[in-house]
Amino acid sequence: MSRTFLRPAARAARSPRAVLWALLLTTAVLAGCSTTRTVEGDVQTHTRLAAATLPLGYRIERLPSQQGTDFEPIARLAAQALERAGLRPEGAQAPLVVQIGVQASSVQRVDPWGPSPWGWGGWAGTGGWGVRGIWRMGEPTPLYRRAVSLLIRDARTQEVVYETSAVHEDVWTVDPALYGVLFDAALAGFPNPPAGRRQVRLPYPPPAAAAASPAAVQPAVVLPAATR
Numbered sequence: 668m669s670r671t672f673l674r675p676a677a678r679a680a681r682s683p684r685a686v687l688w689a690l691l692l693t694t695a696v697l698a699g700c701s702t703t704r705t706v707e708g709d710v711q712t713h714t715r716l717a718a719a720t721l722p723l724g725y726r727i728e729r730l731p732s733q734q735g736t737d738f739e740p741i742a743r744l745a746a747q748a749l750e751r752a753g754l755r756p757e758g759a760q761a762p763l764v765v766q767i768g769v770q771a772s773s774v775q776r777v778d779p780w781g782p783s784p785w786g787w788g789g790w791a792g793t794g795g796w797g798v799r800g801i802w803r804m805g806e807p808t809p810l811y812r813r814a815v816s817l818l819i820r821d822a823r824t825q826e827v828v829y830e831t832s833a834v835h836e837d838v839w840t841v842d843p844a845l846y847g848v849l850f851d852a853a854l855a856g857f858p859n860p861p862a863g864r865r866q867v868r869l870p871y872p873p874p875a876a877a878a879a880s881p882a883a884v885q886p887a888v889v890l891p892a893a894t895r
Contacts, residue, residue, distance in 0.1 A: 704871045706845065708833035708852030709864070715828040716819075716858035723858070724757035725749060725819070728764050740843045741769055745817070748850035752857040761822060768816035768832075769846055776807040811840040815849040829858065833867065841871070848873065 716723075727742060745767045746756065754763070812834065819829035833853035835845065852867040 704839075705868050706835055706837075706848045706852070706871045708835050708849050708867045708869070710831065710833045710852055710855065710860075710867045711864045712831040712853070712856075712860045713829070714858060714860060715826075719858045721753035721858070722755045723753065723763055724761040725754045725763040725765050726756060726758055726761040726822075728766050730766065733767070741846055742767065744843065744847035745815075745850050748847060748854055749817075751851065752854040754857075763828070764820045764822045766818040766820075768814075768818070770812075770814040771842070772812045773809040774812070775809050808838040810836055810838060812836045813840060813842075813845055813849060815846055815853055817850070817853055831857075831860075845871065 727746065729738070729742065733742070745765075749765065750756075754765075813836075814832065814834040816832040817829070818827060820827050831853040833849040835849055835852075848869050848871050851873070852869055855867045855869075
């Protein structure tokens with residue numbers, strides 16, 4: 668009579684506990700993909716337009732590094748956020764000139780508990796595929812940093828009348844759409860935002876009608892900035 672011997676990795680992979688873990692992980696991933704996230708932007712703003720009456724006309728002045736077609740999605744997201752804030756494009760004769768800035772970086776985090784045994788090598792490293800081989804959960808997810816800035820000048824005097832920025836850090840990112848949410852956060856309260864540094868919370872993805880109607884934008888939740 669022949670007998671079939673399973674390797675330890677195969678026995679673990681077929682055990683009820685292993686199947687349960689796989690189902691739980693799958694459910695968590697799918698649930699995370701289907702929910703609305705809250706984007707927290709660390710916002711700083713300085714204004715000399717507190718007494719201005721909306722709408723205000725503007726034109727975007729793109730820097731030499733922003734002339735390529737790859738910058739078009741960013742410029743479009745900024746223009747949509749400016750419109751939702753009460754500004755209107757008016758071409759060369761616009762009284763305000765807007766400069767856009769964006770930054771992207773990431774930092775690889777270190778697991779303080781050391782390398783995970785989940786991955787190639789099976790459960791506890793006995794051979795075969797474990798969870799890390801499928802889901803890449805053996806290493807910490809990088810920390811993604813996305814930042815936007817808007818500098819608004821008086822077209823006649825070249826004086827800076829509005830300066831604002833928003834920074835978001837998280838273990839997930841959706842480029843370039845996330846920049847649109849950050850532009851909205853940076854312009855929250857325009858032209859008379861709360862003084863000082865603050866946190867602005869907005870949903871992602873934004874409401875479907877937000878791009879077409881400023882009134883459809885969900886009001887931002889503004890909180891004092893967290894102490895670091």
